[in-house]
Amino acid sequence: MQLFYEEEITTNGGYLDPTESIHCTKALRHKAGDEILIINGKGQIFKALIKDANPKKCRVEIVSQETQSPSSVECHIAIAPTKNMERTEWFVEKSTELGIETITPIVCRNSERKTIKAERLGKVVISAIKQSGSLWRPLINELSDFDSFIEQQFEGDKFIAHCHSGNEPHLKDLVERGNNTLVLIGPEGDFTIEEVKRAEAMGFKAISLGPKRLRTETAALAACHIIRLENQ
Numbered sequence: 001m002q003l004f005y006e007e008e009i010t011t012n013g014g015y016l017d018p019t020e021s022i023h024c025t026k027a028l029r030h031k032a033g034d035e036i037l038i039i040n041g042k043g044q045i046f047k048a049l050i051k052d053a054n055p056k057k058c059r060v061e062i063v064s065q066e067t068q069s070p071s072s073v074e075c076h077i078a079i080a081p082t083k084n085m086e087r088t089e090w091f092v093e094k095s096t097e098l099g100i101e102t103i104t105p106i107v108c109r110n111s112e113r114k115t116i117k118a119e120r121l122g123k124v125v126i127s128a129i130k131q132s133g134s135l136w137r138p139l140i141n142e143l144s145d146f147d148s149f150i151e152q153q154f155e156g157d158k159f160i161a162h163c164h165s166g167n168e169p170h171l172k173d174l175v176e177r178g179n180n181t182l183v184l185i186g187p188e189g190d191f192t193i194e195e196v197k198r199a200e201a202m203g204f205k206a207i208s209l210g211p212k213r214l215r216t217e218t219a220a221l222a223a224c225h226i227i228r229l230e231n232q
Contacts, residue, residue, distance in 0.1 A: 002028060003130045004038045009046060013061045021058035024050075035063065041129060041137030043068045068135040074156065074180040075227040076102040078149060079220045080187035083112035089124050091217035095224045096128035096138055104141040106149050110189030116143055146195055150202045156180025158204040161219055162191050168208040171223055175230045183207075183223040188216055 004020050016024060016038075024030045032053050038046045038060065044067050048060035077100060081088045092103060107114050121140055129137055157179050159171060175181055184191070184199060191199075196206060209222050 001037050003045075003133065004036055005041065005126050005130055006038050007040050007042070009038050009040050009048075009060075009062075011046075011062050011065060013048070013051075013059070016058040016060065018056055022055050024058050025053045025055045030058075036060070039129065039135055041126070041135075043070060043135050045135055070136055071099065071101060071231070073178060073231045074101045074182075075099070075224055075231075076104070076154070076156075076180070076182040077185060077220050077224055078104040078106045078144075078182065079185045080108045080111050080216060081105050081113040081116050081143075082188070082216050085113065085117065085120075087215070087217045088113075088116070089121065091220050092121050092124050092140070093128045094221050096125050096134065097132040098221075098224055098228050099134060099136075100138050100224050100228075101136075102139045102141065104149060105143045106146050106184070107143060108146045108187055109192045109195060111187045112189075114143075118142070146191075147198065150184075150199050150204065154180070154182050156182060158182045158184075158199075158202075159207045159223075160184040160186075160191065160196060160199040160204040161207050161209050161223065162186060162196050163208075163213055164190070164193060164196065165206075166208070166211075168206045171207045171209055172226050172230075174205065174207060175227055177230050181227045183220075183227070185216060185220040185223065 032050050034050045038048050046065045047063045051061050052059040105116050209219050
């Protein structure tokens with residue numbers, strides 16, 4: 001069944017936002033009396049009854065709800081946004097489908113993009129959780145500069161992926177089941193050697209994602225997939 005997203009929905013019912021209302025009543029032609037499923041991105045899914053199929057403000061009544069506990073392990077990817085923003089959006093979409101918990105855009109020495117459209121990324125996330133059936137919306141942090149980010153506290157294992165030496169251990173051999181994991185993924189021009197050294201000084205371990213030189217978004221998704229597989 002089609003999922004709808006409404007962050008403010010409660011057991012008392014409520015309204016779908018204008019975008020979801022139009023999609024529900026116009027595109028899918030739902031009418032009063034129809035049952036729909038609504039997620040709020042906070043671990044809850046509601047079975048709801050449409051009371052007023054208003055295309056601007058569709059009113060619903062909650063019939064039942066289920067709650068899903070959040071993952072006990074955090075997968076956090078800090079990624080330098082790509083010059084072509086569509087490639088970053090692709091990563092956000094696919095990592096959300098895989099169940100990532102946190103994404104932080106970072107600006108590095110070789111970054112080709114130093115701005116992001118947070119609202120657009122939010123829409124990509126909502127679309128992805130609706131498509132995948134995930135009940136938890138991942139957190140997308142504000143854009144951060146590299147140096148400030150690596151100084152932040154993180155309770156878990158920290159890694160930085162780079163292509164300089166070619167002799168680093170593979171992430172799959174270092175990820176430990178049950179541990180929160182943060183991986184830094186650099187821009188197309190990679191992290192500078194100085195950035196790698198600064199990260200290592202802050203407790204990050206240098207790792208490889210394989211013998212091939214991967215695009216930024218591919219590397220980020222590969223890291224996410226490895227972490228999620230280890231913690232299934």
